[in-house]
Amino acid sequence: MTVKLEDIIAQVEGQSHPPVDRWNPDFCGDIDMRIDRNGRWYYMGTPIGRERLVRLFSTILRRDMDGKYYLVTPVEKVGIQVEDVPFMAVRVDRIGTGAQSALHFATNVGDEILADADHPVRVAEDPVTGEPRPYILVRGRLEARIARPPFYELVEMAEERLIDGKPSLAVYSREQWFALGAALTDAAADIPV
Structure with missing residues (x-):
């Protein structure tokens, strides 16, 4: 059975929460x-x-x-x-293809989110370890940290793009590109570690 983007959009938009705001x-x-x-x-x-x-x-x-x-x-x-953010994004799926594709996330508390301009993916750096800490905005000011397995899936989906003038690994969803981190340029790849 093929999942259609329109069905996922209807499902996500059909979620209701109390009007706490x-x-x-x-x-x-x-x-x-x-x-x-x-x-x-x-x-x-x-x-x-x-x-x-x-x-x-x-x-x-x-x-x-x-x-x-x-x-x-x-x-x-x-x-x-x-301690950090209240939710964990525990699953990600790519729905659709090409310009009509979307990243569909599910959280540990049952929320479903499509990454887009209103629900951006961002990657911060852990101040202690320097490791990437990826997040997606769920609703209001509430974010979910993207768990390691779905983040690895995002990295597998990523393409090299110029984001804010810098070569970045980025993923596409609902007409938006989201930077996951700096892309290794040929010059950077030649630097010994």
């Missing part, structure tokens, strides 16, 4: 909830094992302009800790 309840303080750098949720130091509960919490999560994360309902807003 429109809710402005009073801040009720912080709670002892944490999301670790691998997207695992903890309450009072204990992992939350119920996947449905984690998915529910993820739908009312919001990151405000102050950079902090909150669980928000119409009547309360509580702060939680997030």
